[in-house]
Amino acid sequence: MTESARGVWILAEHREGELEEISFELACEGRRLADKMGEELCAVLVGHNVSSLANGLAPHGVEKVYVVENERLTNYTTDAYAAILSDLIRQHTPSLVMFGETSTGGDLAPRLATRLKTCLVSDCAVLTVTEQGKLTMSKPTYGGRFYTTVVCTSAKPRLVTIRPGTVGLGKIDKSRRAEIIRVDAPVAPENIRTRVRGRIRADPKTVDVSEAQIVVAGGRGAVTADSFDMVWKLADLLGGSVGGTRPAVDSGCIPLERQIGQSGKTISPRLYIACGISGQVHHTVGIKDSKTIIAIDKDRNAPIFKMADLGVVADLSEMFPAIIHAVEDFRRKSQKPVIGGTAL
Numbered sequence: 001m002t003e004s005a006r007g008v009w010i011l012a013e014h015r016e017g018e019l020e021e022i023s024f025e026l027a028c029e030g031r032r033l034a035d036k037m038g039e040e041l042c043a044v045l046v047g048h049n050v051s052s053l054a055n056g057l058a059p060h061g062v063e064k065v066y067v068v069e070n071e072r073l074t075n076y077t078t079d080a081y082a083a084i085l086s087d088l089i090r091q092h093t094p095s096l097v098m099f100g101e102t103s104t105g106g107d108l109a110p111r112l113a114t115r116l117k118t119c120l121v122s123d124c125a126v127l128t129v130t131e132q133g134k135l136t137m138s139k140p141t142y143g144g145r146f147y148t149t150v151v152c153t154s155a156k157p158r159l160v161t162i163r164p165g166t167v168g169l170g171k172i173d174k175s176r177r178a179e180i181i182r183v184d185a186p187v188a189p190e191n192i193r194t195r196v197r198g199r200i201r202a203d204p205k206t207v208d209v210s211e212a213q214i215v216v217a218g219g220r221g222a223v224t225a226d227s228f229d230m231v232w233k234l235a236d237l238l239g240g241s242v243g244g245t246r247p248a249v250d251s252g253c254i255p256l257e258r259q260i261g262q263s264g265k266t267i268s269p270r271l272y273i274a275c276g277i278s279g280q281v282h283h284t285v286g287i288k289d290s291k292t293i294i295a296i297d298k299d300r301n302a303p304i305f306k307m308a309d310l311g312v313v314a315d316l317s318e319m320f321p322a323i324i325h326a327v328e329d330f331r332r333k334s335q336k337p338v339i340g341g342t343a344l
Contacts, residue, residue: 007094008034009157011085012043012057012065013104019053021268022100024060026162028170029127030098031061036129039095042066043178046084048074051180058178060170065178072187075196076104082111084185089116094157096135101163102211109161119152120159125166125266164210165268168289207241209258210265214240214273215290217260219283220247221276221297222316228253230320231275237327243267245283261286276316279304 010026012019027043034041042064043057054065068084085108089097097112099105101123113120125147126138137160138149152158209215216235218228228248235242243260244253260267261283268289275296277283284307287293295308298315305311312319 006039007042007092007096008037008039009042009044009089009094009097010062011097011099011105011108012045012053013100013102014045014047014050014053017053019056020100020102022102022105022162022164023057024169025164025167025268026098026100027057027060027062029162029167031170033096033127033129033135034061037095037133037135040064042092042094044068044085044088046073046081048072051182054178054180058176059172059174061173061176062178064181066181066183068183068185070185070187072189072192077192077194077196078107078111079192079194080187081108082115083191084183084187085112086115087185088183089157097157097159099159099161101161105161109159113159116157116159117155118157118159119150119155120161121150121152122161124160124162127160127162163266165266165286165289168268208265209241209243209260210267212241212267213269214238214271215243215260215267215269216240216273216275217243217245217277218248218253218275219245219277221278223247223251223253223276225276225316227276227316227320230316230324234273234320234324234327237324237331238271240269240271240273245277274304274308275320277304278302279307 008030010030012023014020030041040063041061043062044066045054046068048069048071050069051067054067057065066088073080099109109120121137121139124137124139128136130136134151136149136151138147141148216231218231222228222231232242242254243258245261246259248254249256249259262285264286266286270291272287272290273294279302293308294310295304296312296314296316296319297304300313
């Protein structure tokens with residue numbers, strides 16, 4: 001690529017006929033960067049029967065959407081996506097291409113970086129455009145205790161993966177419209193070395209906490225009250241995932257990969273229930289982009305209440321049985337399983 005490379009691109013991910021949340025996060029962050037760099041924001045949408053999803057990106061700031069449709073692209077495969085994206089990037093020469101740090105983005109971005117002989121900054125947390133117009137990319141290192149800042153001075157396009165829930169969503173303008181550009185990209189079956197035979201929906205209890213739509217988390221208060229079994233039970237009833245703070249990890253209630261916060265995972269679920277969590281800043285930085293936060297703590301002065309949408313001052317040993325009874329009663333009356341929050 002040359003110095004004439006211009007444009008900020010994102011890969012729009014989708015599943016079961018809907019755009020993934022990371023696509024909107026990338027669009028909002030891409031819009032912010034494109035404005036500072038004086039460049040346009042484009043998205044690439046790859047799949048089968050996905051053109052109807054293209055306009056959903058426009059309200060988040062996308063100006064152009066390159067739509068690549070083929071029946072052989074129904075499921076993601078590394079070979080097909082890498083061939084399509086590398087050809088598009090060589091043809092249009094964007095200066096920056098952003099992916100989610102997901103199973104798709106984390107697999108695809110390194111392959112593209114190798115094909116294009118360019119730089120890749122993975123698991124990026126902060127992107128900044130300096131007054132001189134240089135793009136700097138920062139990523140957590142040593143378990144989040146330090147940040148490493150990278151500047152790619154000559155290689156273009158620069159490829160970046162961003163973990164879900166890191167950048168959040170910006171302002172939405174529903175009046176925006178995007179230019180839809182259909183791309184003809186034949187996919188030869190002999191060039192695809194993998195086949196997806198089917199999908200098995202993951203048990204919410206085993207889903208990575210950063211990808212869950214509902215998260216029930218316990219802190220020091222849940223540990224000392226010996227209530228963590230109730231945390232697991234409530235999450236199970238709601239079809240959610242379990243997380244927690246460092247005390248919950250140290251006590252053996254949850255494994256390290258379920259720790260949320262500065263030294264753990266950053267999450268952005270539709271519903272976050274904090275149980276016995278005081279709300280210190282090293283934890284709240286990991287939940288600030290949650291859509292709805294419910295906090296339960298017996299200390300009415302706990303910092304968590306300042307950011308909660310709903311706060312309950314109560315002892316967990318008294319509150320948990322009442323909540324669990326209410327959810328069980330709701331499920332019984334509605335005759336619907338509460339899976340991933342679909343019945344709420």
